[in-house]
Amino acid sequence: MIPLHWYLLVAAGMFALGIYGVLARRNAVAILMSIELMLNAVNINLVAFWRYMAPEALNGQMFAILVFAVAAAEAAVGLALIISIYRNRETVVAEDINLLKW
Amino acid sequence: MQLPILESINLMAVLPVLIIAGWACVLLVFDLLIPRSRKHWTAWLALVGLLGAAVALFFQIGHFARLGSEAAFDGMVTVDGFSIFLQVVFVLTAIVGVLLALDYLPRHGIERGEYYVLLLFTTIGMMIMSMAADLIVVFVALELLSIPLYILSGFAGMRETSEEAALKYFLLGAFASSFLVYGIALTYGGTGTTRLTGIAQAVTSDALNLPLTTVGMGLLLVGLGFKVAAVPFHMWTPDVYQGAPTPVTAFMSVGAKAGGFAALIRVLVTAFPAIASEWGTLIAVIAGLTMLLGNIVAISQSNIKRMLAYSSIAHAGYILLAVAAAQRSENASFAIGAVVFYLLAYALTNLGAFTVAIAVERDDGTGTEIDDFAGLGKTRPWMALAMALFMLSLTGMPISGGLVGKVFVFQAALQAVPGDPLLLAVVIIGVLTSVVSAFYYLKVIMVMYMREGEGKAVLPLALKTVLAATAFGTLVLGIIPGPVFQMAQRAMLK
Numbered sequence: 320m321i322p323l324h325w326y327l328l329v330a331a332g333m334f335a336l337g338i339y340g341v342l343a344r345r346n347a348v349a350i351l352m353s354i355e356l357m358l359n360a361v362n363i364n365l366v367a368f369w370r371y372m373a374p375e376a377l378n379g380q381m382f383a384i385l386v387f388a389v390a391a392a393e394a395a396v397g398l399a400l401i402i403s404i405y406r407n408r409e410t411v412v413a414e415d416i417n418l419l420k421w
Numbered sequence: 422m423q424l425p426i427l428e429s430i431n432l433m434a435v436l437p438v439l440i441i442a443g444w445a446c447v448l449l450v451f452d453l454l455i456p457r458s459r460k461h462w463t464a465w466l467a468l469v470g471l472l473g474a475a476v477a478l479f480f481q482i483g484h485f486a487r488l489g490s491e492a493a494f495d496g497m498v499t500v501d502g503f504s505i506f507l508q509v510v511f512v513l514t515a516i517v518g519v520l521l522a523l524d525y526l527p528r529h530g531i532e533r534g535e536y537y538v539l540l541l542f543t544t545i546g547m548m549i550m551s552m553a554a555d556l557i558v559v560f561v562a563l564e565l566l567s568i569p570l571y572i573l574s575g576f577a578g579m580r581e582t583s584e585e586a587a588l589k590y591f592l593l594g595a596f597a598s599s600f601l602v603y604g605i606a607l608t609y610g611g612t613g614t615t616r617l618t619g620i621a622q623a624v625t626s627d628a629l630n631l632p633l634t635t636v637g638m639g640l641l642l643v644g645l646g647f648k649v650a651a652v653p654f655h656m657w658t659p660d661v662y663q664g665a666p667t668p669v670t671a672f673m674s675v676g677a678k679a680g681g682f683a684a685l686i687r688v689l690v691t692a693f694p695a696i697a698s699e700w701g702t703l704i705a706v707i708a709g710l711t712m713l714l715g716n717i718v719a720i721s722q723s724n725i726k727r728m729l730a731y732s733s734i735a736h737a738g739y740i741l742l743a744v745a746a747a748q749r750s751e752n753a754s755f756a757i758g759a760v761v762f763y764l765l766a767y768a769l770t771n772l773g774a775f776t777v778a779i780a781v782e783r784d785d786g787t788g789t790e791i792d793d794f795a796g797l798g799k800t801r802p803w804m805a806l807a808m809a810l811f812m813l814s815l816t817g818m819p820i821s822g823g824l825v826g827k828v829f830v831f832q833a834a835l836q837a838v839p840g841d842p843l844l845l846a847v848v849i850i851g852v853l854t855s856v857v858s859a860f861y862y863l864k865v866i867m868v869m870y871m872r873e874g875e876g877k878a879v880l881p882l883a884l885k886t887v888l889a890a891t892a893f894g895t896l897v898l899g900i901i902p903g904p905v906f907q908m909a910q911r912a913m914l915k
Contacts, residue, residue: 347588350592351595357596361602364603364606373614378609382557382606386602389561389564393595396568396572400572401588403578407581407584
């Protein structure tokens with residue numbers, strides 16, 4: 320059987336990639352995709368922990384399902400916001416959306 | 422005959438939440454039948470639902486004063502004095518949120534029934550947050566709180582700043598909550614459970630994987646720190662508060678913050694008592710930084726919403742200090758009492774201050790500069806007086822809830838670990854920054870009374886009611902804080 324820490328390393332790598340994407344990409348859609356990547360990394364973690372540490376209780380699995388339900392809700396709201404901004408300003412580049420000073 | 426499954430679900434304990442949740446779903450459909458020009462009906466109906474929840478809460482107060490606490494949903498949530506007290510704060514805030522929007526939305530041409538429904542949904546998120554006894558519930562409640570708020574902050578869609586605020590809030594919020602959920606996953610891996618009490622047991626046993634759990638707790642703090650706007654996760658606050666429609670800002674500056682603190686206290690005090698001195702130190706450092714940054718940057722602000730945003734960061738610092746004081750179990754009940762008292766005082770004062778900001782704001786969304794307050798002392802003497810009271814309360818001047826809240830917070834911090842140099846240093850920072858905060862709060866009073874100006878303000882009945890109620894509450898908390906503080910202290914976790 321594949322040892323647990325392999326899964327954890329893959330998940331940590333995906334999570335780190337997601338962070339990199341959020342910080343480095345300029346397109347709002349790409350940032351959203353990076354966030355989804357981070358949430359999926361969490362799901363790998365959850366399911367791996369469930370399988371290796373506490374297979375008798377279903378917490379880990381259930382939690383993973385809730386995480387992607389929430390991720391779907393977030394994507395729906397996020398894309399709606401991005402579309403509405405695009406209609407008004409013809410851009411989805413985060414740096415151009417800067418009426419308010421950071 | 423009762424089925425065992427129903428007993429473990431224990432619907433009566435979460436009745437207020439159920440009332441609002443059911444009512445919000447009904448309202449969502451009902452709103453479709455209400456013509457565009459009569460959307461205030463939805464507002465009044467939302468108020469009816471919130472009052473229903475308030476009545477249910479009222480009956481629960483007596484019930485839980487006798488019983489202590491009850492678990493529901495097989496231990497996923499715990500209803501105790503702490504959650505009841507905070508639920509009262511949330512329901513009151515939501516009622517104010519509806520009243521503030523009643524005239525604001527039509528005036529600004531953004532009246533839609535969805536506002537009230539989303540407001541109810543995010544209120545449910547806050548309420549569940551205060552009773553979470555499992556990390557899964559913490560996560561789901563946090564998202565239920567956040568997602569409607571993302572939409573609400575972009576509610577003035579045709580105003581570009583509002584849209585931009587929503588996008589920033591959404592991207593940074595989703596980013597922060599993925600840290601939170603990663604932290605939960607690692608804690609789950611380290612301890613083998615997501616139940617807060619189970620984690621507390623696992624932390625003291627041998628089966629624990631300490632590095633995983635510690636990293637998990639740290640990431641959890643990142644996610645919750647974002648919600649309460651603590652330094653260094655505060656960057657979104659000024660932009661979102663300034664860009665969002667003002668009633669939404671008022672609502673979330675109180676509700677989202679209190680929700681974040683509720684979860685923070687639940688998680689830290691219930692799940693991690695064994696490593697309390699570690700998180701106590703961490704939180705105390707964050708508290709000091711938050712007070713410093715919030716108060717110092719607020720001085721240079723010219724926009725009232727932005728100034729109140731930095732002020733809300735600063736106040737998060739004071740509340741965090743009380744959270745840090747909850748690290749020792751002997752002191753926990755006093756410290757948690759100080760937190761919830763401070764939250765209540767802050768809620769009343771801040772809602773009042775935003776009410777005045779709404780009254781002064783013009784229909785096109787301008788009129789949010791502090792200079793626009795010039796002349797209000799003459800044209801609107803009562804409103805100016807109330808605003809002066811709120812500003813004094815936020816500074817922490819006598820006969821206001823703000824002062825009493827700060828005294829409790831500092832006292833809790835000094836008692837927590839007697840002779841601890843770090844906590845003492847943070848208390849000194851707290852006192853000094855309170856003095857600094859007088860600069861920018863008193864500036865508003867000075868502009869209202871000393872400077873000549875038009876002093877225009879629109880003050881319909883709903884705003885007047887809110888203003889009178891919040892001013893009265895602030896005074897009561899300042900003059901006779903005893904009874905409320907006793908209730909707050911009994912509001913400890915069970």
